[in-house]
Amino acid sequence: MSIKIVWHHEALGKQTRQTVSVLNAELILTKVGDVIVDASWQAAARSERDQSALAKQVEAYLLNPDRNPLEVQLLRQGTEYYQRIWQALLGIPFGDVISYSALADKMDSGPRAVAQACKNNPYAGIIPCHRVVAKSGVGGFMGQSQGEMILLKRRLLAYERSVAESAK
Numbered sequence: 001m002s003i004k005i006v007w008h009h010e011a012l013g014k015q016t017r018q019t020v021s022v023l024n025a026e027l028i029l030t031k032v033g034d035v036i037v038d039a040s041w042q043a044a045a046r047s048e049r050d051q052s053a054l055a056k057q058v059e060a061y062l063l064n065p066d067r068n069p070l071e072v073q074l075l076r077q078g079t080e081y082y083q084r085i086w087q088a089l090l091g092i093p094f095g096d097v098i099s100y101s102a103l104a105d106k107m108d109s110g111p112r113a114v115a116q117a118c119k120n121n122p123y124a125g126i127i128p129c130h131r132v133v134a135k136s137g138v139g140g141f142m143g144q145s146q147g148e149m150i151l152l153k154r155r156l157l158a159y160e161r162s163v164a165e166s167a168k
Contacts, residue, residue: 002069003061003090003126007076011035020058020125023155027058027125037075039125043148062125064163065094070126077122081109085117092131095164097157099135119143130156 013033020027030038060068078086088107092098100111100118107114118129124142130153133139141153 002065004069004071005090005126006071006073008035008073009076011037011075018052018055020055020062022059022062023152023159025152025155027062029054029058029125032075035073035075036123036126037077039123041125041142041149041152043152058126066167072126074123074126078117078120081113082117082120085109085114086121086123086127086129089118089121089127089129089131092128093164094128095160097131097133100132100139101135103132115140131160133157 011032015037016031018029018031020029025044026042028038028040028042029036030040054072057068057070058072061070076083085103085107088103100114104111104114114132118132119140119142121127121129124130130141138150138153138157139145141149144150
């Protein structure tokens with residue numbers, strides 16, 4: 001996975017939104033100036049597509065990060081603990097998953113705290129919290145434990161697994 005994040009302590013300028021449509025869902029990128037301040041999923045995709053350069057780069061990255069490196073500017077948010085967990089999420093390979101408890105063990109933390117950090121990830125479309133699952137099941141996604149977001153998490157995981165397996 002080839003992603004470079006340039007962290008910013010502030011974001012100045014006009015707020016804009018860009019939409020990335022992928023896997024019958026939308027990733028809404030909210031920017032202030034050139035800095036992304038939120039990247040959250042919506043379950044249903046619209047028919048029109050955002051053709052901005054950033055939207056195209058993010059789409060290519062999401063579909064195959066090993067072949068499409070991405071550099072983004074993100075606003076530094078959250079507690080130091082959350083930032084540590086989010087950094088660890090970036091190390092989970094495309095097509096792999098880890099349980100909340102296994103990640104908690106690696107981070108010398110507890111599974112509930114890891115789950116809370118995943119839930120509060122403002123960059124769910126860029127920092128892959130969907131790759132963290134429960135010991136017995138898929139777990140939650142974007143604050144939901146059932147419904148459209150869980151179906152989206154399953155689609156994301158299945159897609160990534162199929163791409164990773166075909167690359168072997």
